[in-house]
Amino acid sequence: MAPLVVQYMDPRLPLDLERTIFEMSALSQPCRIPNLMLVAQRVKTWVEPLMYRVVFLDGDPDVRAVDDLPRFGYRVFSRVLATKTPDFLRKSVKHLFLTNDRASEGAPPDEILRTCSQVVDLYDFRGISIVALDSLRYLRRIALDASVTFSTPSPSNFSHQVFRTVTHLELIEVAEQRNLAGIPHIPHLTHFAFNCAELCAYFSSSVLPACPRLKCIVLLDRAEMSELEPLLEDTRFVPMDQSNWTSDWQRGASGGFSYWDVADGFVRARQTGRVTSE
Numbered sequence: 498m499a500p501l502v503v504q505y506m507d508p509r510l511p512l513d514l515e516r517t518i519f520e521m522s523a524l525s526q527p528c529r530i531p532n533l534m535l536v537a538q539r540v541k542t543w544v545e546p547l548m549y550r551v552v553f554l555d556g557d558p559d560v561r562a563v564d565d566l567p568r569f570g571y572r573v574f575s576r577v578l579a580t581k582t583p584d585f586l587r588k589s590v591k592h593l594f595l596t597n598d599r600a601s602e603g604a605p606p607d608e609i610l611r612t613c614s615q616v617v618d619l620y621d622f623r624g625i626s627i628v629a630l631d632s633l634r635y636l637r638r639i640a641l642d643a644s645v646t647f648s649t650p651s652p653s654n655f656s657h658q659v660f661r662t663v664t665h666l667e668l669i670e671v672a673e674q675r676n677l678a679g680i681p682h683i684p685h686l687t688h689f690a691f692n693c694a695e696l697c698a699y700f701s702s703s704v705l706p707a708c709p710r711l712k713c714i715v716l717l718d719r720a721e722m723s724e725l726e727p728l729l730e731d732t733r734f735v736p737m738d739q740s741n742w743t744s745d746w747q748r749g750a751s752g753g754f755s756y757w758d759v760a761d762g763f764v765r766a767r768q769t770g771r772v773t774s775e
Contacts, residue, residue, distance in 0.1 A: 527551070527566050549590050552592065591617050594743070595621050595623040610632055618750055619633070621639070625641070626645075627646050643668050650675035660682070665757060678704065681704065685710070694718045712761075714735065717738075
């Protein structure tokens with residue numbers, strides 16, 4: 498009797514399916530990407546760019562990364578800039594958060610932004626000048642301190658080319674009216690947030706009429722009802738208390754809910770009559 502020969506089938510999945518599985522695993526737990534990179538060279542090629550998709554640069558040890566995001570200090574990310582090719586980082590980094598804590602330990606902001614020039618979402622709490630933003634061409638969301646980014650308040654500031662693709666703008670500090678006057682120059686702006694309730698009346702009368710594309714206006718400030726009154730009847734207006742802005746940004750950048758999503762939901766509820774201004 499002839500011996501029984503068992504033939505084992507190759508257990509490999511089609512490459513496109515295998516890649517999808519590993520990418521989904523990497524995105525669900527980004528902090529485990531270094532372990533996935535050890536599986537095989539092809540897996541490393543697929544998932545390593547996802548480790549740098551969201552770069553949260555903060556030197557404050559008390560600020561924690563959320564949703565299993567990897568944490569980068571300025572010194573660590575400077576080594577990344579030195580060891581990875583510009584093409585790799587340009588294609589990989591899509592969401593970038595910059596603060597001033599221990600920023601002097603790392604690469605200058607213009608070098609970071611010049612290398613990561615395909616960023617679509619930038620939170621600048623470091624105070625970058627408008628010149629440093631020149632290399633960005635794909636920006637969709639930006640948060641900045643206008644009093645630092647622009648050397649002189651002027652309506653023409655928001656005519657800069659970096660704002661041509663922006664849909665979501667948050668002004669972290671709004672010290673005077675001239676920092677709001679140029680907002681109508683942003684051609685695709687649909688969402689705007691600011692944190693100075695004293696400027697609600699000026700924004701309502703002098704800025705909003707020139708911004709027909711705006712779908713959502715968020716005030717990130719605690720205020721008296723009298724200060725909000727000029728905007729209260731506008732169904733696009735959402736006053737909101739943002740308790741933890743660093744965590745909020747990280748959740749939004751990694752695909753979760755940010756305050757923008759909460760505000761959009763509130764606007765829809767107001768416009769369908771489920772919520773009133775009373």
